Amino acid sequence: MVPLRLGARASRMSLVQTAPLLARLALAGPTLLHPYSGAGGDRRTNRAALSEAGVFSDEIETALLDGDIDVAVHCLKDAPTHDTPGLTMAAYAARDDIRDCLVTRDGTGTLDTLPAGATVATASLRRAAAVRAYRPNLNVTRIRGPVDERLDTLHDPDIGVDALIVASCSMERLGFTHQIAQRIHPEIICPPLGAAIIAFQIREDDPQTREKLAGLHDPATAVEAQAERFVLRQMGGYCNAPLAGYCSTTHDTNGRPTYTVRARSLTPDGSAAADVRLTGQDAAATAAAVCRQLQCNRFPNLR
Template identity: 65%
Template structure:
C-alpha cells in the first residue's frame, strides 16, 4: 500500500498538531512532508498579513501537482474561498477558541495589567479589541511562531509585559501552564475558523478522502461552514478586521446555532457586533451578515489606521 503523503507547514506548532493526525490514521501508512517556504512563515522577506492565503499557497500548489495527497491547515489561515480542484475533506474536533494572555510577571490578567503595559500582537483583531477594552495599553507589533514570541517575552531586558496568543496554540505546544488568563470571547472575539484543523485533498481523489474521513467531526464542519460563510459574505481573511464564531446549542432534542460576528475599524475605535440564533447554521450566518451590513460594517475596514494603532 502506498503511504499517504501528508503536507504541513514546517513550524514547530504545525508539526506538533500534525503528529496526532499521523497516529490517528494508523494503520494506514503515512509519510510527512514539511514545507519551509510558506510566505507567512519565512524568517526573511516574510509575507505581509494583508492578503489571503499567505500560509497556504505553497502547500496547495504541491497538492494540486500531486506531490502530496493531504494538506493540513489551521482553518483560520486557509484561503477564504476554496481553491479550484481542492476541497476541505475533513475537519477535526474543535479545540478552545479563546485567545489567552501570557505575561512576563505571574499572576496578572487583562484587568490587572498595570496602566501603560506593553502587550505584543501582530493581529488587527486582537489590537482592536485591546484598544476597546483597555485603551491605556500600548500595543507592540510582534510576528513569528509562538515559541519565538515567548522567547522575546522571556528574554532579559524585554520591554514587553505580555502576549495575546491563541489558547489552542499554547495547549498544542504543551505550554498551557504558561497561560495567565483565558480571555472571554466577549472581550476578544476569536477569528472565524479558530481552533479548527482541516484536512484538504484534491476534489477528485475519492480514495484519499475515504481514508481520512474517519477523523472527520460533523459538528465542527457545521460550525466551520457557518463561519466561512461570514468570511465569504463580508470579504474577510485571516488578518482582516473581522472576527466571529458559531456555537452549537442543544436543548433536549432541539439543536440550534448561534453565530456572532464583529467588524471593526483598523484603528480599533469602532466595532459593530451582530448575533443571531437559528436552526440552520448557514442561514443564521447569512442573517448575521445582513445585520452587520445594515449597521454599516462594510465601511469600517476602509477606515485608515491612526498612529495609535501602529
C-alpha cells in the same frame, strides 16, 4: 500499500498539531508527512501587515494540485478564504478552545489588572483592535514570528514587552498551558473565524483519500466551520483582518442542535465596532442573516 502523503507547514506549531492526527491515520495504513519550509511564512513575513488570504498556504496547495501530496493540513483560520479550484476541504478535526489568552512573565494577572501603560504584544490586527477598544490605556505593539519565539520576547529586556496575547489552542498544542495567565472571554476579544480548527484539504477528484480521512472528521465542527467560512467570504475577511466571529452549537432536551453565529468588525484602532449575534436552527441561514446585518455597518476595513 501506497502511503498517504500529507503536507503541512514546517513550523514547530504545525508539526506539533499534526503529529497526533498523523498517528491516528497511521493506524489504518502507512502515512508520510512532507513539511514545507517555504510555507512556514512566519519567519519571513510580518503577519501584522498581511492583507490577503492564503499567504501561508500557496506552496502546500500547489503541491496538492501537482499530485506531490494527497492531503494538505491547514489551520482553518489561515486557509484561503475562497476554495481553490480543484481542491476541497474533506475533513475537520474536532475543535479546540477558541479563546485567546494572556501570557505574562510570571504567569499571573489578567487583562484587567495590567497597569496602565503596560506593553502588550500580538501578531494580530484583530487582537490589537480588541485590546485598544477594551483597554485604551495599554500600549499595544505588533510582534512577528511563531508562538514559541514570541514567548521568548517576554524575557528580553531590550524588547520591553510586558504581556502577550496568543491563541489558547496554540499554547495547549505546544505544551505551554502552564504559562497561560488568563483565558480571555470571547466577549472581550472575539476569536478569529475558523479558530482552533484543523482542516484537511484534498483534490476534488480523490474520493479514496476522503474515505481515509473519515475517521478524523467531526461533523459538528464541520457545520460550525462552514458557517464561519461563509461569513469570511461574504464580508471580505482574511486571516489577519480586524474581523472576528464564531459559530457555537447547543442542543435542546431532544438533542436537536441550535446554532449561534456571531460576527464582529472593528476599525484597526479599536475606536468603533459592529457586533451581530443571531441564533437559528440552520447554521448556514443564520450566518447569512448575520452577514446581512453586519453589511449595514460600512466600516472601511470591510470590502
